[in-house]
Amino acid sequence: MKEKLGPRTFRFMMNLWPCYRGTGGRVTHISPDWKELRIRIPLNLQTRNYVGSIFGGSLYGAVDPPYMLMLIRLLGPAYVVWDKAATIRFLKPGRTALFATFRVDDAELAEIRRRLETEPKIDRTYRVALADADGTVHAEVDKIIQIRKKEAQTEEERRSAEARAR
Numbered sequence: 099m100k101e102k103l104g105p106r107t108f109r110f111m112m113n114l115w116p117c118y119r120g121t122g123g124r125v126t127h128i129s130p131d132w133k134e135l136r137i138r139i140p141l142n143l144q145t146r147n148y149v150g151s152i153f154g155g156s157l158y159g160a161v162d163p164p165y166m167l168m169l170i171r172l173l174g175p176a177y178v179v180w181d182k183a184a185t186i187r188f189l190k191p192g193r194t195a196l197f198a199t200f201r202v203d204d205a206e207l208a209e210i211r212r213r214l215e216t217e218p219k220i221d222r223t224y225r226v227a228l229a230d231a232d233g234t235v236h237a238e239v240d241k242i243i244q245i246r247k248k249e250a251q252t253e254e255e256r257r258s259a260e261a262r263a264r
Contacts, residue, residue: 105128105129105130105132106128108128109125109126109127109128112125112167113125118159118160118163120159121139121145121155121156121159121160121162122139122140122142122144122145122152122153122156122159122160123137123138123139123156123159123160123161124137124138124139124140125137125164126138132168132171132172133168133172133201133202133203133204134199134200134201135164135167135168135199135200136197136198136199136200137160137161137164137197137198137200138195138196138197139152139156139157139160139192139195139196139197139198139228140195141192141193141194141195144156149191150191150193151191151192151193152191152192152193152196152236154186154188154237157186157188157192157196157228157237157239158184158186158239160198161198161200161226161228161239161241162181162184162241163181164200164226165200165202165224165226165241165243166179166180166181166241166243168200168202169202169210169243169245171263172202172207172263173207173210173211173245173263174259174260174262174263175248175259175262175263176247176248176259176260176263177210177214177245177246177247177248178245178246178247178248179243179244179245180243180244180245181241181242181243181244182221182242182243182244183241183242184239184240184241184242185239185240186237186238186239187237187238187239188236188237189235189236189237189238190234190235190236190237191236192228192230192236192237194230194231195230195231196228196229196230196236196237197228197229197230197231198226198227198228198229199226200224200226206222210222210245214245214246214247218246219244219245219246220244220245220246221242221243221244221245222242222243222245223240223241223242223243224240224241224243225238225239225240225241226238226239226241
């Protein structure tokens with residue numbers, strides 16, 4: 099499920115992937131440029147906890163991989179992208195479907211590349227809100243993603259990888 103798949107096929111595969119499917123979350127949209135991804139977590143038998151709201155593990159599990167996967171795709175094979183840490187804050191019980199949107203813009207990608215010219219690795223923090231259809235935020239997750247350049251690449255390999263990432 100790497101760079102070769104288009105957004106539509108990747109979304110389909112992601113929703114079938116057993117460890118993601120088990121969260122109860124579903125990827126509903128990936129933009130053609132891979133800079134936006136949206137998910138939906140329904141309240142159903144699979145996601146409901148003992149008290150009738152969406153299980154915290156489903157909330158976290160559904161928002162765990164998107165930023166890492168998007169950055170892998172957007173930066174290309176010249177970079178190593180890894181989840182480093184996360185925190186979740188539960189603000190209100192989720193008693194209806196919750197939604198989250200993940201975005202990475204050109205300025206963020208440029209900043210990552212610029213900093214990695216002089217630093218061996220960097221950590222980037224991304225906040226994602228889980229909100230209901232009315233926009234009420236029920237939980238917030240901060241994801242810390244670590245990024246570094248791959249070592250032992252020739253200049254030609256690096257240029258080729260960056261060209262593929264565009």
